[in-house]
Amino acid sequence: MTALLEIEGLTKHFGGVLANDNVSFGVAEGEILGLLGPNGAGKTTLFNCITGFLPPDRGRVRFAGVDVTGRSASRLARDGLVRTFQIVRVFPDLSALENVVIGALLRHGRVSAARRRALEVLEDVGLAARSNVRARDLTTAERKRLEVARALATDPRALLLDEAMSGLNPREVAEAVALVRRLREGGVTIVLVEHVLEVVMPLADRVVVLQEGRAIADATPAAVSRDPAVIEAYLGPQFIERA
Ligand SMILES: Nc1ncnc2c1ncn2[C@@H]1O[C@H](COP(=O)(O)OP(=O)(O)O)[C@@H](O)[C@H]1O
Ligand SMILES: [Mg+2]
Incomplete structure (x- = not known):
C-alpha cells in the first residue's frame, strides 16, 4: 500500500x-x-x-x-496537509469563531459557508459555547483546542x-x-x-x-x-x- x-x-x-x-x-x-x-x-x-x-x-x-x-x-x-503549533498561534483579539472561520475560508469561498463550517468544528472540539469569546480570554486548554479547530476547519x-x-x-x-x-x-x-x-x-x-x-x-x-x-x-x- x-x-x-x-x-x-x-x-x-x-x-x-x-x-x-x-x-x-x-x-x-x-x-x-x-x-x-x-x-x-x-x-x-x-x-x-x-x-x-x-x-x-x-x-x-x-x-x-x-x-x-x-x-x-x-x-x-x-x-x-495541515499542522498545529506547539506554541499556539491563534489571533488573540479575534473571537474563537473568527479564528476558525479563517481556517474554513480555505475551503469555503463565502463567509456564510465558512461560518457554518466553523460552527460545526467548534461543536466537534467542544468549544461551541465559547465561540464568541476572544482567543486571549480562553483558557490554555481551550486555546489548544481552538488551534486544532482552526486546522480542522480546512478539512x-x-x-x-x-x-x-x-x-x-x-x-x-x-x-x-x-x-x-x-x-x-x-x-x-x-x-x-x-x-x-x-x-x-x-x-x-x-x-x-x-x-x-x-x-x-x-x-x-x-x-x-x-x-x-x-x-x-x-x-x-x-x-x-x-x-
Ligand atoms: N529556528 C531554529 N534555529 C536554530 N536552532 C533550532 C531552530 N529550531 C530548532 N532548533 C534546534 O534544533 C534542534 C531540534 O529542535 P526541535 O525540532 O524544536 O526539537 P523538539 O521539537 O523535538 O523538541 C534543537 O537543538 C533546537 O535547539
Ligand atoms: Mg517541539
Missing part, C-alpha cells in the same frame, strides 16, 4: 546542530502515528519541514503520491499535531484523545507529537522515535516500548519497571 504521507531522507541543520538527520518514514491513510523523542530531538523541525514552514536541506516529502517538497504551508493546507486529509495535549489536565487529555479517535474514524490521518507516553502508546497504531535528529525506531507501540535502544535513549529505566 502507498503511504498517504512519505518522508524520505529528510535532513535539516541549524548551524552546527543537525536537527533532522536523514529521517524516513511513511504514514498510511487513516493511521495514527505517534512521533516521540526527548526535547530537542527534532520533532518540531520535522513538522516545519514537512508542512512548508522551513525548507529541508535534503530529502523529499510526498503527499498522496505527489512530491510536495518545498510547497508553501498555505498550498499544502489546500492540498489537505485536512492529514493533521499533524505538535504537542496538542501538553499542559492539559487528565480530563482535558481524555477529551483530546477522544477527539483524535473521532477524527480518525472520520478518515483523517493523524501524526501526533506528544510527550505523554501514557497518551501516545494506547492511541497510536505505530510509533516513530527520534533521537538527536535520527529516527531510531519505527514500530508498533508495544514493540517500541520493548526496544532496548528506545528504552535507553528516551523512555528510561523507570519505564521498564512500570511496564
Whole structure:
C-alpha cells in the first residue's frame, strides 16, 4: 500500500546542530502515528519541514503520491496537509469563531459557508459555547483546542499535531484523545507529537522515535516500548519497571 504521507531522507541543520538527520518514514491513510523523542530531538523541525514552514536541506516529502517538497504551508493546507503549533498561534483579539472561520475560508469561498463550517468544528472540539469569546480570554486548554479547530476547519486529509495535549489536565487529555479517535474514524490521518507516553502508546497504531535528529525506531507501540535502544535513549529505566 502507498503511504498517504512519505518522508524520505529528510535532513535539516541549524548551524552546527543537525536537527533532522536523514529521517524516513511513511504514514498510511487513516493511521495514527505517534512521533516521540526527548526535547530537542527534532520533532518540531520535522513538522516545519514537512508542512512548508522551513525548507529541508535534503530529502523529499510526498503527499498522496505527489512530491510536495518545498510547497508553501498555505498550498499544502489546500492540498489537505495541515499542522498545529506547539506554541499556539491563534489571533488573540479575534473571537474563537473568527479564528476558525479563517481556517474554513480555505475551503469555503463565502463567509456564510465558512461560518457554518466553523460552527460545526467548534461543536466537534467542544468549544461551541465559547465561540464568541476572544482567543486571549480562553483558557490554555481551550486555546489548544481552538488551534486544532482552526486546522480542522480546512478539512485536512492529514493533521499533524505538535504537542496538542501538553499542559492539559487528565480530563482535558481524555477529551483530546477522544477527539483524535473521532477524527480518525472520520478518515483523517493523524501524526501526533506528544510527550505523554501514557497518551501516545494506547492511541497510536505505530510509533516513530527520534533521537538527536535520527529516527531510531519505527514500530508498533508495544514493540517500541520493548526496544532496548528506545528504552535507553528516551523512555528510561523507570519505564521498564512500570511496564
Ligand atoms: N529556528 C531554529 N534555529 C536554530 N536552532 C533550532 C531552530 N529550531 C530548532 N532548533 C534546534 O534544533 C534542534 C531540534 O529542535 P526541535 O525540532 O524544536 O526539537 P523538539 O521539537 O523535538 O523538541 C534543537 O537543538 C533546537 O535547539
Ligand atoms: Mg517541539
